[in-house]
Amino acid sequence: MPDYTRIREEAYAANMRLPALDLVLFTFGNASSIDREQGVFAIKPSGVDYQNLEPSDMVIVDLDGKVVQGQLRPSSDTKTHAVLYKQWPSIGGIVHTHSTYATAWAQSQLDIPLFGTTHADHLTVDVPCAPPMDDAMIAGDYEYQTGFQIVNHFATQNLNPIQVEMVLVANHAPFTWGKDVKKAVYNSAVLEELAKMAYLTRQIRPDVPLMKDALIEKHFLRKHGKNAYYGQ
Amino acid sequence: MPDYTRIREEAYAANMRLPALDLVLFTFGNASSIDREQGVFAIKPSGVDYQNLEPSDMVIVDLDGKVVQGQLRPSSDTKTHAVLYKQWPSIGGIVHTHSTYATAWAQSQLDIPLFGTTHADHLTVDVPCAPPMDDAMIAGDYEYQTGFQIVNHFATQNLNPIQVEMVLVANHAPFTWGKDVKKAVYNSAVLEELAKMAYLTRQIRPDVPLMKDALIEKHFLRKHGKNAYYGQ
Amino acid sequence: MPDYTRIREEAYAANMRLPALDLVLFTFGNASSIDREQGVFAIKPSGVDYQNLEPSDMVIVDLDGKVVQGQLRPSSDTKTHAVLYKQWPSIGGIVHTHSTYATAWAQSQLDIPLFGTTHADHLTVDVPCAPPMDDAMIAGDYEYQTGFQIVNHFATQNLNPIQVEMVLVANHAPFTWGKDVKKAVYNSAVLEELAKMAYLTRQIRPDVPLMKDALIEKHFLRKHGKNAYYGQ
Amino acid sequence: MPDYTRIREEAYAANMRLPALDLVLFTFGNASSIDREQGVFAIKPSGVDYQNLEPSDMVIVDLDGKVVQGQLRPSSDTKTHAVLYKQWPSIGGIVHTHSTYATAWAQSQLDIPLFGTTHADHLTVDVPCAPPMDDAMIAGDYEYQTGFQIVNHFATQNLNPIQVEMVLVANHAPFTWGKDVKKAVYNSAVLEELAKMAYLTRQIRPDVPLMKDALIEKHFLRKHGKNAYYGQ
Numbered sequence: 001m002p003d004y005t006r007i008r009e010e011a012y013a014a015n016m017r018l019p020a021l022d023l024v025l026f027t028f029g030n031a032s033s034i035d036r037e038q039g040v041f042a043i044k045p046s047g048v049d050y051q052n053l054e055p056s057d058m059v060i061v062d063l064d065g066k067v068v069q070g071q072l073r074p075s076s077d078t079k080t081h082a083v084l085y086k087q088w089p090s091i092g093g094i095v096h097t098h099s100t101y102a103t104a105w106a107q108s109q110l111d112i113p114l115f116g117t118t119h120a121d122h123l124t125v126d127v128p129c130a131p132p133m134d135d136a137m138i139a140g141d142y143e144y145q146t147g148f149q150i151v152n153h154f155a156t157q158n159l160n161p162i163q164v165e166m167v168l169v170a171n172h173a174p175f176t177w178g179k180d181v182k183k184a185v186y187n188s189a190v191l192e193e194l195a196k197m198a199y200l201t202r203q204i205r206p207d208v209p210l211m212k213d214a215l216i217e218k219h220f221l222r223k224h225g226k227n228a229y230y231g232q
Numbered sequence: 233m234p235d236y237t238r239i240r241e242e243a244y245a246a247n248m249r250l251p252a253l254d255l256v257l258f259t260f261g262n263a264s265s266i267d268r269e270q271g272v273f274a275i276k277p278s279g280v281d282y283q284n285l286e287p288s289d290m291v292i293v294d295l296d297g298k299v300v301q302g303q304l305r306p307s308s309d310t311k312t313h314a315v316l317y318k319q320w321p322s323i324g325g326i327v328h329t330h331s332t333y334a335t336a337w338a339q340s341q342l343d344i345p346l347f348g349t350t351h352a353d354h355l356t357v358d359v360p361c362a363p364p365m366d367d368a369m370i371a372g373d374y375e376y377q378t379g380f381q382i383v384n385h386f387a388t389q390n391l392n393p394i395q396v397e398m399v400l401v402a403n404h405a406p407f408t409w410g411k412d413v414k415k416a417v418y419n420s421a422v423l424e425e426l427a428k429m430a431y432l433t434r435q436i437r438p439d440v441p442l443m444k445d446a447l448i449e450k451h452f453l454r455k456h457g458k459n460a461y462y463g464q
Numbered sequence: 465m466p467d468y469t470r471i472r473e474e475a476y477a478a479n480m481r482l483p484a485l486d487l488v489l490f491t492f493g494n495a496s497s498i499d500r501e502q503g504v505f506a507i508k509p510s511g512v513d514y515q516n517l518e519p520s521d522m523v524i525v526d527l528d529g530k531v532v533q534g535q536l537r538p539s540s541d542t543k544t545h546a547v548l549y550k551q552w553p554s555i556g557g558i559v560h561t562h563s564t565y566a567t568a569w570a571q572s573q574l575d576i577p578l579f580g581t582t583h584a585d586h587l588t589v590d591v592p593c594a595p596p597m598d599d600a601m602i603a604g605d606y607e608y609q610t611g612f613q614i615v616n617h618f619a620t621q622n623l624n625p626i627q628v629e630m631v632l633v634a635n636h637a638p639f640t641w642g643k644d645v646k647k648a649v650y651n652s653a654v655l656e657e658l659a660k661m662a663y664l665t666r667q668i669r670p671d672v673p674l675m676k677d678a679l680i681e682k683h684f685l686r687k688h689g690k691n692a693y694y695g696q
Numbered sequence: 697m698p699d700y701t702r703i704r705e706e707a708y709a710a711n712m713r714l715p716a717l718d719l720v721l722f723t724f725g726n727a728s729s730i731d732r733e734q735g736v737f738a739i740k741p742s743g744v745d746y747q748n749l750e751p752s753d754m755v756i757v758d759l760d761g762k763v764v765q766g767q768l769r770p771s772s773d774t775k776t777h778a779v780l781y782k783q784w785p786s787i788g789g790i791v792h793t794h795s796t797y798a799t800a801w802a803q804s805q806l807d808i809p810l811f812g813t814t815h816a817d818h819l820t821v822d823v824p825c826a827p828p829m830d831d832a833m834i835a836g837d838y839e840y841q842t843g844f845q846i847v848n849h850f851a852t853q854n855l856n857p858i859q860v861e862m863v864l865v866a867n868h869a870p871f872t873w874g875k876d877v878k879k880a881v882y883n884s885a886v887l888e889e890l891a892k893m894a895y896l897t898r899q900i901r902p903d904v905p906l907m908k909d910a911l912i913e914k915h916f917l918r919k920h921g922k923n924a925y926y927g928q
Contacts, residue, residue, distance in 0.1 A: 025425050026418065028350065076454070098350045100425070104432035107347040108440050115803040117868045118724065118794045135446040142450055171443045172349045186722065193721050193796070199436060200800035204895060208804050211867045214831040218838055222772075257657050258650065260582065308686070330582045332657070336664035339579040340672050367678040374682055403675045404581045431668060489889050490882065492814065540918070562814045564889070568896035571811040572904050599910040606914055635907045636813045663900060 004042060004060050004069065007033040010093070011042035012055040014181040018097060019050045021189045029097035030075040033181040034085050036092075039063055041085060045072030065144070076143060083147025084177065088161045093181025095188045098173040101195035105129065106168035112194055114211050115201045119194050120219035122165075122187070127194065128157060129168040150175060163224065166191045236274060236292050236301065239265040242325070243274035244287040246413040250329060251282045253421045261329035262307040265413040266317050268324070271295055273317060277304030297376070308375060315379025316409065320393045325413025327420045330405040333427035337361065338400035344426055346443050347433045351426050352451035354397075354419070359426065360389060361400040382407065395456065398423045468506060468524050468533065471497040474557070475506035476519035478645040482561060483514045485653045493561035494539040497645040498549050500556070503527055505549060509536030529608070540607060547611025548641065552625045557645025559652045562637040565659035569593065570632035576658055578675050579665045583658050584683035586629075586651070591658065592621055593632040614639065627688065630655045700738060700756050700765065703729040706789070707738035708751040710877040714793060715746050717885045725793035726771040728757075729877040730781050732788070735759055737781060741768035761840070772839060779843025780873065784857045789877025791884045794869040797891035801825065802864035808890060810907050811897045815890050816915035818861075823887065824853055825864040846871065859920065862887045 014031035018024045027050070032043035042058040059070035065082040067074060075081075081094045105112050105127075112127035114120060119127075130153035137145040150167050153159075165187045166176040176187035201208055246263035250256045259282070264275035274290040291302035297314040299306060307313075313326045337344050337359075344359035346352060351359075362385035369377040382399050386392075397419045398408040408419035433440055478495035482488045491514070496507035506522040523534035529546040531538060539545075545558045569576050569591075576591035578584060583591075594617035601609040614631050617623075629651045630640040640651035665672055710727035714720045723746070728739035738754040755766035761778040763770060771777075777790045801808050801823075808823035810816060815823075826849035833841040846863050849855075861883045862872040872883035897904055 025421060100428055101432060103348065103350060104429050104436055107429060107433040108437040110437060115867070116799065118799060132444055132447070135444070138444070138446040138450050142454070171347070171447060189721060196796055197800050197803060199432065200797060200895065201803040203435065203899065204800055205804040205806060212828055212831070212834070214834040215828070215867060218834050222838075257653060332660055333664060335580065335582060336661050336668055339661060339665040340669040342669060364676055364679070367676070370676070370678040370682050374686070403579070403679060431664065435667065489885060564892055565896060567812065567814060568893050568900055571893060571897040572901040574901060596908055596911070599908070602908070602910040602914050606918070635811070635911060663896065667899065 002038055002040075004035065004038075004040065004058075007035045007040070007042040008055050008058040008060070010181050011044065011058045012053065014093065014095065014185045015044045015053060016050060017185050018095070018188070021185070023097045023099045023188055023192060024050075025098070029095070029099075030077055030081075031093065031095045031181055031185060032078075032081045033093045034091075036089070040068050041081065043074050043078055043081060045070070046075050048072065077146075079141065079143040080147040080150075080175070083144060083151065084175070087147070087151045088177070090162055090179075091165075091177040091184075092179050093184040094175065094177045095181065095184040096173065096175050097188050097192075099188065099192040099195075101199055102168060102174040102191050103172075104199070105195050106170060106173050109170040112168070112191075112198045113202075114216065115198055115208060116211060117215070117219055118197060120211060120216055121223065122190050122194070123163065124216050124220040125159070125164060127166055127168060127191065128153060128159060128164065129170055132170045146172070234270055234272075236267065236270075236272065239267045239272070239274040240287050240290040240292070242413050243276065243290045244285065246325065246327065246417045247276045247285060248282065249417050250327070250420070253417070255329045255331045255420055255424060256282075257330070261327070261331075262309055262313075263325065263327045263413055263417060264310075264313045265325045266323075268321070272300050273313065275306050275310055275313060277302070278307050280304065309378075311373065311375040312379040312382075312407070315376060315383065316407070319379070319383045320409070322394055322411075323397075323409040323416075324411050325416040326407060326409045327413065327416040328405065328407050329420050329424075331420065331424040331427075333431055334400060334406040334423050335404075336431070337427050338402060338405050341402040344400070344423075344430045345434075346448065347430055347440060348443060349447070349451060350429060352443060352448055353455065354422050354426070355395065356448050356452040357391070357396060359398055359400060359423065360385060360391060360396065361402055364402045378404070466502055466504075468499065468502075468504065468522075471499045471504070471506040472519050472522040472524070474645050475508065475522045476517065478557065478559065478649050479508045479517060480514065481649050482559070482652070485649070487561045487563045487652055487656060488514075489562070493559070493563075494541055494545075495557065495559045495645055495649060496542075496545045497557045498555075500553070504532050505545065507542055507545060508539050509534070510539050512536065541610075543605065543607040544611040544614075544639070547608060547615065548639070551611070551615045552641070554626055554643075555641040555648075556643050557648040558639065558641045559645065559648040560637065560639050561652050561656075563652065563656040563659075565663055566632060566638040566655050567636075568663070569659050570634060570637050573634040576632070576655075576662045577666075578680065579662055579672060580675060581679070581683060582661060584675060584680055585687065586654050586658070587627065588680050588684040589623070589628060591630055591632060591655065592617060592623060592628065593634055596634045610636070698734055698736075700731065700734075700736065700754075703731045703736070703738040704751050704754040704756070706877050707740065707754045708749065710789065710791065710881045711740045711749060712746065713881050714791070714884070717881070719793045719795045719884055719888060720746075721794070725791070725795075726773055726777075727789065727791045727877055727881060728774075728777045729789045730787075732785070736764050737777065739774055739777060740771050741766070742771050744768065773842075775837065775839040776843040776846075776871070779840060779847065780871070783843070783847045784873070786858055786875075787861075787873040787880075788875050789880040790871060790873045791877065791880040792869065792871050793884050793888075795884065795888040795891075797895055798864060798870040798887050799868075800895070801891050802866060802869050805866040808864070808887075808894045809898075810912065811894055811904060812907060813911070813915060814893060816907060816912055817919065818883070818886050818890070819859065820912050820916040821855070821860060823862055823864060823890065824849060824855060824860065825866055828866045842868070 010033035030044040034041035059074035060068045065079040178184040242265035262276040266273040291306035292300045297311040410416040474497035494508040498505040523538035524532040527550045529543040642648040706729035726740040730737040755770035756764045761775040874880040
């Protein structure tokens with residue numbers, strides 16, 4: 001019998017950090033962790049309060065979104081996770097929240113502009129916002145199509161999910177990922193802070209210029225270059 | 233002698249959750265729970281601090297707002313609760329708060345626009361704002377008329393209190409309800425979050441379009457349709 | 465030897481509630497309580513951290529702002545308190561904070577408009593903002609003149625300190641008072657919430673109308689009329 | 697063998713206060729304390745979570761930014777600290793954060809205007825924002841140049857680091873300092889509050905006038921004059 005202990009515990013710990021980091025109200029979020037060898041991931045069950053959650057409640061699902069093990073119904077966003085895992089073999093964990101400022105940007109259907117080094121320390125482009133789906137995609141398998149909307153937007157915009165570990169889905173909310181689910185949780189908290197700072201920046205100065213290219217490049221190399229040395 | 237234990241304990245627990253969810257300052261709110269068979273509801277007494285509240289302090293009131301049992305004076309909003317319970321036989325609990333963002337929208341005398349799925353997961357129309365009462369209603373039995381102002385606005389706008397479990401009263405503050413008072417508390421917290429997100433969305437992008445009809449319909453069916461499956 | 469125990473303990477308890485209610489950063493605030501019979505009040509010492517404060521640290525001061533008892537230097541706002549106590553014999557306690565939203569309105573040199581019942585439940589006029597002092601008053605005994613600036617503004621505007629228990633001082637911050645210092649603390653927290661709600665209301669709808677006269681009058685009578693019954 | 701106990705413990709205590717004061721998310725900040733006699737300072741190691749930090753983790757660095765003692769890599773902002781300590785012999789501690797409102801002003805590339813006494817109690821000019829560096833400085837030794845950008849801006853603007861203990865670096869974030877690192881932490885919290893109040897003030901009233909010169913001068917003398925007496 002396969003052993004899902006690692007991903008179950010990682011997914012559980014990640015889900016529990018979401019309310020602790022003030023990223024979710026009630027059950028408005030979910031985190032998952034994948035086992036690439038076994039081709040399954042563990043995800044939060046649907047509609048269970050965080051205070052009642054146990055590691056054993058995590059549902060084990062395959063990359064088509066079918067339940068492999070678990071008594072509870074998986075989160076209604078499970079198919080979105082499944083698509084991202086299937087299309088992007090490099091990622092190890094995914095987090096979805098409706099965190100307040102990031103969701104406000106998603107509702108505004110706008111990318112979050114790169115205004116400073118807090119942003120550039122994490123990604124050196126605007127946080128992308130995938131546009132609203134067309135009506136046929138919505139009417140179809142909605143959560144499944146949400147995954148494709150994200151993957152297609154990254155392809156169209158020539159974005160690399162290893163370098164850009166976060167996205168807004170227009171009219172919906174953010175998704176983040178990373179090499180593991182711990183990094184995905186970190187990215188969700190960072191995104192919320194970037195969203196708040198960018199909001200305030202534009203309120204203070206609507207015509208504020210974006211950050212200089214030289215500074216963007218410096219931060220990219222500081223983090224991703226062969227002599228990377230960043231760490232506050 | 234009739235037994236009011238259930239509604240007293242439910243109303244008490246609901247009232248205690250309001251400060252815990254950061255929805256009330258001091259005593260600016262109240263929750264009630266109804267016993268439909270006995271035709272009475274339990275509501276918070278007037279002006280008692282939350283830290284001193286006991287289940288036995290809850291006041292038992294009939295659907296005309298008359299006290300049936302209890303030493304303390306019921307909340308000054310009691311008649312508004314009574315009207316809603318009498319006019320809408322399907323609801324089991326009511327919550328009134330002056331939560332910050334929802335109250336700011338009520339003071340603005342505007343509906344809260346439907347900008348995203350966080351909103352659509354709970355109601356698929358704008359959060360309605362009942363207009364200011366005319367002077368005769370205000371001069372009369374004010375809290376009683378507040379109830380009728382809400383009920384009339386729902387009738388005029390063809391809104392169903394089973395599908396739309398929240399309202400703003402212009403220049404005043406929000407009321408929410410649900411099948412039981414626990415759901416009404418949940419709705420108060422959701423409303424405050426929707427109010428904050430909509431505020432931020434319009435600040436970021438004043439000309440932001442409303443959500444697409446296809447997406448609104450999808451969310452309505454996901455929740456209320458015969459194949460309802462929603463749950464994060 | 466006179467006994468200052470009551471006012472010392474009341475002033476201490478009030479000062480300790482200011483950080484608990486999130487109304488002060490570090491030592492940016494002070495509360496005092498008066499003993500009208502003895503003609504002295506107890507006030508927070510200058511620059512002492514809240515976590516190190518003891519009831520015995522409170523400084524006893526007369527209505528000219530002279531220290532009567534106490535080892536520590538009284539708050540630099542002491543003379544403002546002294547003027548208010550001397551000019552307004554009905555008040556029993558005073559609180560001064562630099563709470564964020566109220567101070568932003570003071571810095572804007574604007575009254576806080578009456579937009580809703582949360583405000584009208586406490587005062588039925590805009591929260592007054594005393595204008596900047598003229599240069600001679602500033603150059604003179606500044607904190608003393610701050611008190612007169614408040615008292616003169618109330619006289620000029622025909623405001624009654626029993627009905628309006630709060631004021632903004634332009635470019636500075638709020639002062640509140642009440643029959644006792646407990647009520648003054650309550651008013652400081654209420655003022656901060658009114659300031660935040662009014663801020664949000666005008667951001668949502670810059671042209672929002674003020675509340676109707678009929679509703680203002682209703683709330684005034686609900687609270688101050690001979691049949692007063694208000695209490696949530 | 698030299699004894700670095702004092703600066704290690706001071707730097708540790710200061711770093712631990714940054715998350716407690718809500719000034720940093722994750723590791724987005726660092727504090728250092730200098731021993732002027734030994735010509736070294738203690739600074740937070742790079743990328744270590746606050747909950748795992750120990751006094752012995754602090755890295756001892758000389759005024760050229762070279763590590764003198766310590767197993768861990770010092771914060772990537774170390775060279776900025778080193779330049780400030782070398783150029784300004786009067787300062788004893790430095791703090792760098794990405795606190796939300798101060799960073800938003802830095803991203804806006806604007807000084808924080810002096811709107812009120814909360815600000816004037818701490819500095820009697822606008823909080824200066826050092827402009828974006830030119831491309832050659834960015835491409836060079838970036839963190840080192842950040843220090844010179846600050847020092848040069850103070851020289852050009854004729855600002856005294858003893859009277860103005862805070863700066864914004866455009867597109868980046870704030871730095872604060874003081875006679876010791878405890879004061880630098882205090883200044884970081886004060887700066888964040890001033891940034892928030894100034895933000896709100898301009899949102900409430902975009903055309904708000906700056907504070908009167910007479911009031912600025914009064915506050916300067918109240919604090920720095922020979923008869924200084926300030927303390928709330």
